[in-house]
Amino acid sequence: MNCRLCKNTEATKIFSATNMHGRHLWDASQHFDVTRCLSCGAVYIDNLSIDDDYYRKYYPACYYDEGKISGFLGFVLGALTHISLKSKERTILRYLNDRPGKSFKILDIGCGQGDFLESLNKNKFEKFGIEINKKAYQECLKKKLHVYDQDLKKADFKDDFFDVITLWHVVEHLMDPVETLIAAKRILKKDGILVIATPNTDSLGFKLGKKLWFHLDAPRHLTLFGRQSIKFLANAAGLKVAGSGATFYDYPLDLFWSLRESACKIPAYILYPFFKMLSQETMMLIFRKL
Ligand SMILES: [Zn+2]
Secondary structure: OOOOOOOOOEEEEEEEEEEEEEOEEEEEEEEEEEEEOOOOOOOEOOOOOOHHHHHHHOOOOHHHHOOOOOOOHHHHHHHHHHHHHHHHHHHHEEEHHOOOOOOEEEEEEEOOOOHHHHOOOOOOEEEEEEOHHHHHHHHHHHHOOOEEOHHHHHHHHOOOOOOEEEEEEOOOHHHHHHHHHHHHHEEEEEEEEEEEEEEEEEOOHHHHHHHHHHOOOOOOOOOEHHHHHHHHHHHHHOOOEEEEOOOOOOOHHHHHHHHHHHHHHHHHHHHHHHHHHHHHEEEEEEEEEE
16 A cells, blocks of 8 residues: 555565554454555555444544553552643743733644643633544533534634644544644644644664554554654645654653563663653654744
8 A cells, every 4th residue: 555644655564563552452363564664754554444444443432441540550640641731731832932911722633531621721722622532522521621523624613723733642543644734734823833742663662662562553553653754744734843842751651561572671671761761752743834
């Protein structure tokens, strides 16, 4: 098949993956070819037809519930999530050149259960979200968030409407990421920012963990990006990279789980925070219109 990003056909299979979600094995009998495009460097799942059956089969109702940890570790992870959300808000306000009295319209595409939108200062942000997962959408409504349960193109926002559009771990799920970013760019103000967080295939977890990489999530992550391919995506959509944000507190245990069968796991576990910072398992990038 053609690369989902640059449409080139020259690619090489790098390994075979099973149906895993984070650290959880969902179905060992299913196998997927993880392939790297020789032109743009994007990593994608080859030979997969994306139809209604695909969504029914690979996105079960428990999709947003899996992986919750309780007890003291759950409390610590919850605190780190809070730090991560507040750090994202500060980064966004910095790139928007925030001043006292200013407020901003934000759209969170693929907002899940609305945790990010809910965490934002309501005096600073007029909040909108899009979420097509029915269960997650209902959770957003319970939180009284202004969320649409339809595709971005059908939501029909006006041109140049938002100061900031965020896609937290969304682009890797899309059938055509360039098309979605072009649609997002239309509704973004001229001096607005588009923020993307996505797994990073330049990371240690991907290189050493391979099919056990925490962020592989085959076959739900259709396209995975490194620095080269994320720049290709931005360019193709008429955007430029304006900067990056910190992701150290996102998914604190991702590298731990990715390396569990790797020969390097002992030094990586002993010096975990150092390896985690060095590795950048995920990346957060800020884009502006070209
Ligand atoms: Zn490509």
